[in-house]
Amino acid sequence: MSEKETIKEIEQNLIDDFALLDNWEEKYEYLIEMGQALPEMDPALKTDDRLVQGCQSSVWFDINCKDGNLVFTADSDSLIVKGMVAVLNEILNGQPAEDVLQADMSFFDTLGLWQHISSQRSNGLTSMMGHIKQAAADCLGKQTTE
Amino acid sequence: MSKDILSARTDFPILNQTVNDLPLVYLDNAATTQKPQSVIDVINHYYTTFNANIHRGNHTLAVQATQAYENVRKKVATYLNAESADQIIFTRGTTESINLVAYSFGQAFVKEGDEVIASQLEHHSNYVPWELMCQRQGAHFRVIPFDQNGELDLQAFHAMLNEKTRLVAVNHVSNSLGTVNPIEEIVQIAHEANVPVLVDGAQAVQHMSHDVKVLDADFYAFSGHKMYAPMGVGVLYGKRKWLEEMPPFQSGGEMIDEVTPTKVTFNALPYKFEAGTPNVADVIGLGAAIDYINQFDFAQLQAYEDALLDYGLNLLRTIPGLKVYGNPKHRSAILPFNVEGIQHYDLGILLDAKGIAVRTGQHCTQPIMDALHIAGTVRASLALYNTHEDLDALAHGIERVIRMIKR
Numbered sequence: 001m002s003e004k005e006t007i008k009e010i011e012q013n014l015i016d017d018f019a020l021l022d023n024w025e026e027k028y029e030y031l032i033e034m035g036q037a038l039p040e041m042d043p044a045l046k047t048d049d050r051l052v053q054g055c056q057s058s059v060w061f062d063i064n065c066k067d068g069n070l071v072f073t074a075d076s077d078s079l080i081v082k083g084m085v086a087v088l089n090e091i092l093n094g095q096p097a098e099d100v101l102q103a104d105m106s107f108f109d110t111l112g113l114w115q116h117i118s119s120q121r122s123n124g125l126t127s128m129m130g131h132i133k134q135a136a137a138d139c140l141g142k143q144t145t146e
Numbered sequence: 147m148s149k150d151i152l153s154a155r156t157d158f159p160i161l162n163q164t165v166n167d168l169p170l171v172y173l174d175n176a177a178t179t180q181k182p183q184s185v186i187d188v189i190n191h192y193y194t195t196f197n198a199n200i201h202r203g204n205h206t207l208a209v210q211a212t213q214a215y216e217n218v219r220k221k222v223a224t225y226l227n228a229e230s231a232d233q234i235i236f237t238r239g240t241t242e243s244i245n246l247v248a249y250s251f252g253q254a255f256v257k258e259g260d261e262v263i264a265s266q267l268e269h270h271s272n273y274v275p276w277e278l279m280c281q282r283q284g285a286h287f288r289v290i291p292f293d294q295n296g297e298l299d300l301q302a303f304h305a306m307l308n309e310k311t312r313l314v315a316v317n318h319v320s321n322s323l324g325t326v327n328p329i330e331e332i333v334q335i336a337h338e339a340n341v342p343v344l345v346d347g348a349q350a351v352q353h354m355s356h357d358v359k360v361l362d363a364d365f366y367a368f369s370g371h372k373m374y375a376p377m378g379v380g381v382l383y384g385k386r387k388w389l390e391e392m393p394p395f396q397s398g399g400e401m402i403d404e405v406t407p408t409k410v411t412f413n414a415l416p417y418k419f420e421a422g423t424p425n426v427a428d429v430i431g432l433g434a435a436i437d438y439i440n441q442f443d444f445a446q447l448q449a450y451e452d453a454l455l456d457y458g459l460n461l462l463r464t465i466p467g468l469k470v471y472g473n474p475k476h477r478s479a480i481l482p483f484n485v486e487g488i489q490h491y492d493l494g495i496l497l498d499a500k501g502i503a504v505r506t507g508q509h510c511t512q513p514i515m516d517a518l519h520i521a522g523t524v525r526a527s528l529a530l531y532n533t534h535e536d537l538d539a540l541a542h543g544i545e546r547v548i549r550m551i552k553r
Contacts (some may be wrong), residue, residue, distance in 0.1 A: 024166050024499040031552060056491045056522065058509050078489040078522075079551060080496075 007099055010091045011107045018111045027111070028080065035082030038089060041075035052127050057081050059124060061131055064137035070100050070132070084125060087111075092132060097139035105129055150445035153452045155531045157182040157438070165312045168501030171539045173472075174526035176321050176349055177505055178371045181435070185375060192427050201400065214428050218433035219416070224470040225436050226366065227357040228383050232415040235389075236429055240348040241271040241379035243367035244315070245421060247344055248275035248383055250392040253314060258284035261310045265290040267297055267327070270348040272511040276315055286313070292517065296323040296472025300331065307339040312342045318350035318361075322525070323472035324455075324480025327352070333362045336423055342388060343508040348372055352529070353478050354437070354448055358383055370428065374529075375435035379428040382419070389415055396421040396422055427547055438531075444494055447530055451479055454528055458537040465544055481526040485544060488551055490522045496547045502540055 005013075021027045045062045052059040057078035064071045072093055076082040092100050108125070155161055157513050158180045163170050171179060192214070198207035200215050205490035216231075223231040236242045256262065256279065264276045266289050280287040298316070307314075314336045329345055336343045342364035347356060352373035358366050365388070370379040370395045378385055384392075394401050394412055398421040403411040412418045439447075458481050472478060484490055494506035507522040508515045526540055 027498060028499055032551065055488055058521075078491045080492045085550075094285070 004094055007091055007095055010102050014087060014090065015110050016086075031078045031083030031087070033078075034085075034086040034090075037077055038074065038082060038086045040074070043075045045073065046075065052124055052131050057123070059085065059128060061128070061135075063074075063132065063135040064140060065097065065135070068096055068098070069094055069137065070097050070136050070139055072132070072135075083126070084128070088128065088132065097136040100134055100136040101140065103133075105130065148439040148446065151442060151447060151530060152533075154182075154442075155533065157184070159183055159186070159396065161443040161531060165459075165501040165503070166499055167520045171502040171536045173526040173528070173532065173536060173540060173541075174236045174503045174505050175529035175532070176218070176509075176525065178373050178377065179352065179529045180531070181374055181376065181431075183329060184436050184527055185431050185434045188377060189427050189431045192430050197427070201417075211426055214433070215424070216429050218429050218436075221433050221436050222381055222383075225356070225440075226381075226383055227359050227499075229235055229359075230388070231523055232468055233383055233385070233386055233389060235382040235416045235419045236424055237380040237382055238378055238425070239366075239369040239371070240367045241275075241369075241380075243380050243382035244272055244344065244346065246278040246395040247313075247365050247367075247384070248393075250395050250419075251388065252279040254392050254432070256280075256283040256285050256312045256390055260285040261288055261306075261308070261311060261314070262286070262313050263288045263290060263303070263306055263311060264315045265295070265303075265317070265327075266292050266513045267298060267323065267325060268317055268382075268511070268513070269321050270512070271347065272315050272317055272344075273513065277314075278510075278511075286310075289513070290316070292514075294473075296320070296474045298325075298327055298332075300328070300335065305334070307341060309338065311336075313337060314341055315346070315398055316343065317346040317348070317350070319347075319478045319480075320472075320511075320514070322330075322509045322514045322523070323474065323482055324349075324477040324527075325472060325474040326350070326478050327477035329363065337362070342385075349478065349480070352512050354453055355444070363433075364388055368548045370432040370435060371376070373435055374438055375432040378508045379425050379432050379477050381432075386415070389419070394418050395419065396417050398422045400424075405481045407425070442530070451528055451530060454532060454534065454537070455479060455481070457463045457534055458526065458528070458540070461541045462544075463542060465547065465548070468544065471518060479528040480522045482528075484520065485548060492551070493524050493544070493547055496550070497540070497543045500546070504540070509538055 046060045049062045050062050059076040059081055061074045074085045076085055122123055160180045194251040196207045196210040198211040200212040200468055219231045219234045222234045246550045256449040262276050262280050262298050264273050279288045287305050291299050293299055318329055333343045343364040344365035347366050366383040367382055373379040379496050385510040392433045401418050401421040469484055471482040497504055
C-alpha cells in the first residue's frame, strides 16, 4: 500500500482548504498561488505534441507511466490554468493509473469557483482531463500486455 | 422630443442584477447586446396572442402574423433607407447573410481564375465564406492588409483591383479593433472598377449612420442580436440588380413559384431567399428593437457613445503596463487591450470575479491576431446603456487584478 493519500482524501483536503476562503477573489488568489508553487516544467518539454488542444491559453503536459503509476509535469502561460494544473497535479500525480481512470471530476464543482470554471469550454479543463485519462488508459494497456 | 440616453439603462431588466455578489457591469456588447423590456414583451405578446405560420394561412391569426412580419421588413427598409422592402431578406444573422451571398453570388458570377477581395480586419464570418467560395469556384482569394494604426491600406486595395475582381467584402466596423472603415471611399474605388461591395455591418448598424444609399453598398449584412433584438434573426440588404440575378441559396417551401418533377420556378424577391418557415417571433422582436432605437436622436446617441469610448480609452491608457491596440482615426464602441505580464484569459476571469463581463481571446479574427503577433486581447465593448461608471469599474477592476497578480 502506497503512503500517498488516495485521490478522495486529497480532494477532501482541497475542498476544506477552499471552503476557508470567503470570496471569489480569495479563491482565485489561492489558486494562482498554487500554480506559482507548481514544480517547474523543463522548457524543452514544451513542444507542440505536448500541447493540450481546446484551451484559450497554452497548456503542456508531459505524462509518463512508472510502475503502473501516472507521473507528469505540466505548465501553462495562464496563471489560472496553471492553478488548475496544480490542483490536478496534487490530486492525480503519482497515483495508480487505474485510480486516475476512475477519478470522478465532479469534485471540482464543490470547490466553489470550479462550478463556474469547469463549465467553461475555453479553459480546457475537460481537454486536460481527457488528456490525462487517455494517458492513464495507455498506461494500463501497457501494463496488461507486459 | 427624443428619449434621454441616460434613462436607457432601466429599460434593460437583465442589467439590474449582481454577478458574484457585485453589480453586473456588462461590457461584452460586441458579442451580443441585452434586450429592452419592450423587445421581450413583444415576443411574449406574439406567442400569447397571434402565433401562426405566415403567408399562406387565410385565418385571422395567420393574417395578423403575416402583417406583423412584413411590417418589420418595411421598418428595416426605412431604418437602412433602402429603396424598397423587397430588398430586405431575413436571415438567421450576419453569418447566414454573408454565406447567402457567397453561395448565390459565387455560383452566378465567380468563375475559375476570378478574384474576390476581403480584408485582414474581417471577422471569420466575412473571411472564411469567401475563402471557401473561392476554393469551390477555383477563384483567387485576396486580402487587403491593415497598417500599424489598424486601418486598411487603401493603396494596396486599389492596386489589387483588376478586371478579374468579382466582389469586395469588408466590414463597416472591425469587431476586434473597432476601426471604422471608410466604406463610402472603398465602395467608390470598387465601383470605379465595376466591382460590387458587400459590407458586414454587424458592429455598425447599432452605433452609427447606416444609410445604404449614402454608403452605396451593393450588399449590407447585420444581426439583430447585436442591436438589442433577439438572437436568431439577421438581415441582408442587396441591390435589386444583384438579388434578381442571383440563384436561391436554400430551397424548400416559400421560395418557389411552380413545382413539377422537371421544372421549378422561383418566387419573387425577397421570398426567393427565404426558404422554409421563417423566425417570425424574432423578426417581430427586431421590429421592436428598431422602434426602441428610434426613440433616441441617433446623432445624439452616436455622440454619447463616442464620448464614452474616448473616456474609456483615456482612462485605460493611464494604467501602467496596459496597451490599447490600434489607433484608427475613427473608432467605434470597442476597447481592445492587454496588460503586460497578465494573460488575457486570466484578466477576463478575474474581472468576471468582480462582476465585470468582457471578452477575451481572438474574437474570431485570427488574421488580426497573427498580424499583431499576439495570442489574443481583452475586449470591452459598449452599448447605449453603458455609463462612465461602467468604465470606472473596469479600470478599477483591472488595477486590482494587477495588484493581485504582481504582488
